[in-house]
Amino acid sequence: MSSYITYSPAYTLVPTYECFNRCSYCNFRVDIGHDSWLNLSEAQEKLIKLKDKGIWEILILSGEVHPDSSQRNNWFKRIYEICELALSMGFLPHTNVGPLTFSEMEQLKQVNVSMGLMLEQLTPKLLQTVHRYAPSKNPQLRLQQLEWAGKLGIPFTTGILLGIGETLQDSWESLEAIATISEKWGHIQECILQPYSLGTQQNFSYPGFNLEKLPLVIAKAREILPKTITIQIPPNLISNPNFLLDCLKAGARDLGGISPKDEVNPDYPHPTTKSLMEIFQSTPWQLISRLPVYPQYYEWLPIHLQKAIQNYCKIKSIHK
């Protein structure tokens, strides 16, 4: 009997790489003033090229503009309009652009089928090390985001980053915090366990997460998290097929968005679905695509987004 491993056929749009935070391990950001923002006609051009390419999810991933910056409103407006555009062209947006105000989150709910923000790690000690110059990585601020997403009824993806100076105990505590908020609101659809992997743009010399420990972390996460939360792992950061299979055995069931480029880890291209299917040949695992919102949340969405989902279910014969 086969078990399903899911992934989301995705493409990432980046409104800007500029970010006012400076996380030591970042391979994404550029300094303010060093990037021109993606405008709507450029976004449209990229989306037109995706038509009939089997892409369902548009992940909107952005560097952050400081909440007090005079550019914040323009930045937010651009993100909102990119989501609207993607929807109007038949794609399903999922936005992950850092901490938002309650009102910003409430507005984005109207144009996103799900949203996301990594908790990363709950321990405040990282604010003295890798997050020393990253005020957005304050764990209490991020917990509040998870809380607000629950209050607003937004299907949500979160997760933890592994190998940035935390202990295993820190990870268990981070997962327990996710479990507690999820039990309160029921809105966390998936939890990413993301091993930090060395990139060529960062200024951080840690060797990366020891992947041999990943199955253990997955198994423990499976114990801590409610059964309704799917555990997601990024297959491009787990290049050894045997490790990948060990991770599935330990309880991971989703491979996230598979897109042409992993913007967060540009040194690690995603495997093709064909190569993944080859790995799963002669195993009990079967790779299937999914939407960026899980079926149990379809009814949480505003009516116009439910209609967009219904169209997808009809066109793509997706099982409800």
Ligand code: SF4
């Ligand atoms: S990891 Fe995210 S928040 Fe941190 S510097 Fe990079 S883009 Fe900014």
